[in-house]
Amino acid sequence: MSFTFAPIGHVRSPYTDKFGIPRQPGLVTAAEAHIELLPKFAREEAFKGLEGFSHVWILFVFHEDCLTAGWSPTVRPPRLGGRESVGVFASRAPYRPNPIGISAVEQLGLIRDAHGLALKVRGVDLLDGTPVLDIKPYVPYADNIPGAHSGFAAEPESVAADVAFSVESLQGIADADPTGTRRLRELIEQVLTQDPRPGYMDRYPQRREFGLRLYDLNIRWRIDGNTMHVLTIEPLVDTSALGRIREA
Template sequence: MSFTFAPIGHIRSPYTDKFGIPRQPGLVTAAEARVELLPDFAREEAFKGLEGFSHVWLLFVFHEDCLIAGWSPTVRPPRLGGRESVGVFSSRAPYRPNPIGISAVEQLGLVKDGRGLALEVRGVDLLDGTPILDIKPYVPYADSIPGARSGFATAPEIVAADVDFSAEALQGIAEADPTGARRLRTLIEQVLAQDPRPGYMGRYPERREFGLRLYDLNVRWRIDGNTMCVVTVEPLVDTAAGGRIGEA
């Protein structure tokens, strides 16, 4: 038996590259996005009653290289430093038999504009362009289970790291987000506070400078002790290369 699903829309998020995406939803509250619905599903009546729910589940497809790479029975979660293997069904890794993911995010309501009908959301952990298969309301009495065990995923995600900005970086933020609508400075602070470097980076302590993509920007920073120092925030020039790990 097999099934075929078509997306109802696509996410438009600040994360235009995989590097820098938080490992779970809700960790970067400044990450606002929208689910842009395809014409067949862009019907306001399909969302009647959703205003009573603060959060929704987004069911999505891990796309791009996940579809090409296929699945693996074991994976190395970042939470374990990329050194220990666990079963794929004990993880949330994207390389699955069916590359389907689920994220609980805050919903901010519908908006209708020149791009069509969209559901605005906050706290996303999804790559820009991710296909959305379904939207379901989050129901606290059933979806939140007091006392549930979390296996190896027990350590807090947020890293106690300071984030500092150079004068040049602050100027770049002011130019890229003059009205503050993108909450760009807060977004960068929250993303870097998660320490987006892969677990294996502990084996390369000499590497101190990095870059990542947010929106159409290249954010460059360096590690200085326990501080993430943002050096520059600049428009992307080479979109094929910008934001890859290790670039500066």
């Protein structure tokens, strides 16, 4: 038996590259996005009553290479530093028999403009262009289970102590986000505070500088101890491969 599903819409988020996406939803509250509904589903009545719920579940497809890479019965989650293996069904790894994911995010209401109808959400961990299969309300009395155990992910991940911005990077933020609509400085700070580097990077202590893509920008940063130094923020030279990014 097999099933065929079609997306109801696609995510437009600041994450235009997998590197830098937080490992769980809600960790970067400055990450605002839109779920753009396809014309068939772009109907306000389909969302009647949702205004009473603060959060929603998003069911989505891990796209790009996840669709063709197949799956493995064991994975090495970043939470364990990429060194220890666990079963794929004990993880939230994208390489699954069916590459379907779920995220609980804050919902900020519907927006209709020249692009069509969209649901605005906050705290996303989703790549720009992600296909969305369904949206369901988050119900605290049923979805929040007191006393639940969380296995190897029991404690919050450690975070960097500080994020520092160079004069040049602050100018880059002012140029790229003059009205503050993108919440760009806050977004960069929250993403870097989560330390987006892969868990195995401690094997390469000599590497100190990294690049990060958000929206249509390249953010270059360096790590010294527990401080992330943002060096420059510049437009990407070639944005032709990026999907249309809808600002929050």
